[in-house]
Amino acid sequence: MSSLPISARSIPFPTSTRKGSVGTVPISPWDSLYFAGCPDLIGTPFSYAREEEIYGEAEEAEFVYKLLDGAVRTHKILSDGRRQITGFHLPGELLGFEQQDRHRHAAEALTDTRMLIFRRRQIERMAACNATVACQLWSLTARRLRDAQDHMLLLGRGSAMERLVAFLIDLDLRLGATGTFVLPMSRRDIADYLGLTIETVSRLMTQLEVDGALLRCSGRQLSLHRTHLDRLIAF
Amino acid sequence: MSSLPISARSIPFPTSTRKGSVGTVPISPWDSLYFAGCPDLIGTPFSYAREEEIYGEAEEAEFVYKLLDGAVRTHKILSDGRRQITGFHLPGELLGFEQQDRHRHAAEALTDTRMLIFRRRQIERMAACNATVACQLWSLTARRLRDAQDHMLLLGRGSAMERLVAFLIDLDLRLGATGTFVLPMSRRDIADYLGLTIETVSRLMTQLEVDGALLRCSGRQLSLHRTHLDRLIAF
DNA sequence: CGAAACCTTGAGAGCTCTCAATGTGAGTGG
DNA sequence: CCACTCACATTGAGAGCTCTCAAGGTTTCG
Numbered sequence: 050m051s052s053l054p055i056s057a058r059s060i061p062f063p064t065s066t067r068k069g070s071v072g073t074v075p076i077s078p079w080d081s082l083y084f085a086g087c088p089d090l091i092g093t094p095f096s097y098a099r100e101e102e103i104y105g106e107a108e109e110a111e112f113v114y115k116l117l118d119g120a121v122r123t124h125k126i127l128s129d130g131r132r133q134i135t136g137f138h139l140p141g142e143l144l145g146f147e148q149q150d151r152h153r154h155a156a157e158a159l160t161d162t163r164m165l166i167f168r169r170r171q172i173e174r175m176a177a178c179n180a181t182v183a184c185q186l187w188s189l190t191a192r193r194l195r196d197a198q199d200h201m202l203l204l205g206r207g208s209a210m211e212r213l214v215a216f217l218i219d220l221d222l223r224l225g226a227t228g229t230f231v232l233p234m235s236r237r238d239i240a241d242y243l244g245l246t247i248e249t250v251s252r253l254m255t256q257l258e259v260d261g262a263l264l265r266c267s268g269r270q271l272s273l274h275r276t277h278l279d280r281l282i283a284f
Numbered sequence: 285m286s287s288l289p290i291s292a293r294s295i296p297f298p299t300s301t302r303k304g305s306v307g308t309v310p311i312s313p314w315d316s317l318y319f320a321g322c323p324d325l326i327g328t329p330f331s332y333a334r335e336e337e338i339y340g341e342a343e344e345a346e347f348v349y350k351l352l353d354g355a356v357r358t359h360k361i362l363s364d365g366r367r368q369i370t371g372f373h374l375p376g377e378l379l380g381f382e383q384q385d386r387h388r389h390a391a392e393a394l395t396d397t398r399m400l401i402f403r404r405r406q407i408e409r410m411a412a413c414n415a416t417v418a419c420q421l422w423s424l425t426a427r428r429l430r431d432a433q434d435h436m437l438l439l440g441r442g443s444a445m446e447r448l449v450a451f452l453i454d455l456d457l458r459l460g461a462t463g464t465f466v467l468p469m470s471r472r473d474i475a476d477y478l479g480l481t482i483e484t485v486s487r488l489m490t491q492l493e494v495d496g497a498l499l500r501c502s503g504r505q506l507s508l509h510r511t512h513l514d515r516l517i518a519f
Numbered sequence: 520c521g522a523a524a525c526c527t528t529g530a531g532a533g534c535t536c537t538c539a540a541t542g543t544g545a546g547t548g549g
Numbered sequence: 550c551c552a553c554t555c556a557c558a559t560t561g562a563g564a565g566c567t568c569t570c571a572a573g574g575t576t577t578c579g
Binding site: 125127128129131132133135147148149153154176177178179180181182183184186187188190191192193194195197198200201202204205206241242243244283284 | 360362363364366367368370382383384388389411412413414415416417418419421422423425426427428429430432433435436437439440441476477478479518519
């Protein structure tokens with residue numbers, strides 16, 4: 050394994066055409082620099098500020114991002130302004146990885162984030178001649194598909210309360226299953242993810258607290274009562 | 285390319301453990317016997333009757349199916365009976381292709397169908413050592429993901445009318461874009477796909493006909509007026 | 520022709536949305 | 550430290566869309 054400074058690697062550093070700034074905090078472990086376990090691909094550290102756009106819908110998919118720190122939302126927007134958030138991304142997860150040349154949705158930083166950037170073409174070239182890499186990409190996409198199908202079930206057949214509860218439980222699991230966490234996203238983001246309005250989300254949160262299914266310290270700081278919440282959903 | 289009779293190939297024919305029956309109609313073109321353009325994999329013809337189960341949810345994913353003729357629905361069911369149809373599959377499309385060992389949804393024949401069956405493990409083995417095959421599998425899964433995300437937008441942010449119109453337009457495109465076709469599925473199937481009830485679907489169909497956006501000959505036989513329908517949606 | 524499944528239509532209820540007002544918290548400047 | 554602002558969140562009242570329940574009509578199939 051090379052221990053050259055990151056900036057000395059051959060991957061060009063994206064600058065003028067991109068928003069965001071260079072990550073200055075040292076990245077560790079080194080392992081996380083690798084993409085799909087492939088030591089020939091090393092990511093470039095990069096960071097985005099809260100609410101900053103990472104890429105736009107239909108923009109050319111030049112980079113792939115591995116989130117180290119923070120949180121990201123991806124979304125689609127209709128001509129009349131309606132928005133559907135297609136997913137929230139937490140540390141360790143990948144985003145922007147399209148199988149075609151253009152992004153299918155936009156991505157924005159929910160909080161200040163640090164990530165690694167990889168060139169998509171380089172990864173594709175690697176996959177084209179390395180079956181192991183290709184299978185890992187397939188695996189990543191398959192997992193996304195499973196998530197999307199589960200979310201379809203929630204959106205198509207869940208009540209507003211079921212959608213919210215399922216969302217909270219899922220988020221807790223992905224943040225370490227401690228039952229206590231700070232929501233990285235606004236009520237609007239939650240509403241646009243669950244196909245609801247912010248008012249409905251707010252009312253349901255209040256109802257959950259009144260029913261003793263969760264505690265709120267400051268709006269976004271939550272403590273879930275899993276046994277109580279689990280009884281509210283069939284998903 | 286071998287021209288041996290199909291039954292002489294080495295792929296074991298699924299019998300006792302499976303419903304359905306052997307396809308007797310000769311398959312053509314030969315090309316369609318191949319999976320992912322790979323001549324080492326030849327499918328076994330098979331057929332299912334209307335409403336017959338092809339595989340169940342959580343069942344072991346032993347086979348992959350390439351639909352030659354007919355139509356198939358895949359769905360998930362909740363403990364209380366609510367059902368979400370995750371997709372309709374038409375001739376030329378693949379189904380049952382999981383990246384893990386178990387199916388994530390059930391599949392049933394909407395009409396009498398003919399298909400080709402491939403052994404999943406054999407395909408996986410092929411992908412593990414052939415990057416081209418692996419990339420094609422990745423590509424297939426990526427396309428499904430795109431469809432699922434588009435459907436999420438529809439379910440999360442579309443009105444009942446928008447969901448129905450988008451569905452009809454999509455179906456028309458996939459059936460040849462002639463503007464005239466026979467719905468292979470019932471109102472209940474449509475409702476469970478769009479997250480609606482059969483009554484709502486029925487009322488909207490009537491309204492579309494009254495508004496001159498489509499013609500109905502016999503319930504399921506439709507003629508769409510694309511220009512009229514296109515004005516009704518933002519998707 | 521009869522039966523069963525499927526589809527349509529109607530009336531009323533309920534859930535979620537819309538519109539509007541109030542409350543809360545973080546950041547800023549006096 | 551306080552007042553102010555602005556974004557975000559909560560709460561309320563009423564409207565509207567879709568669902569539920571029910572009945573009647575249509576198609577399919579034996």
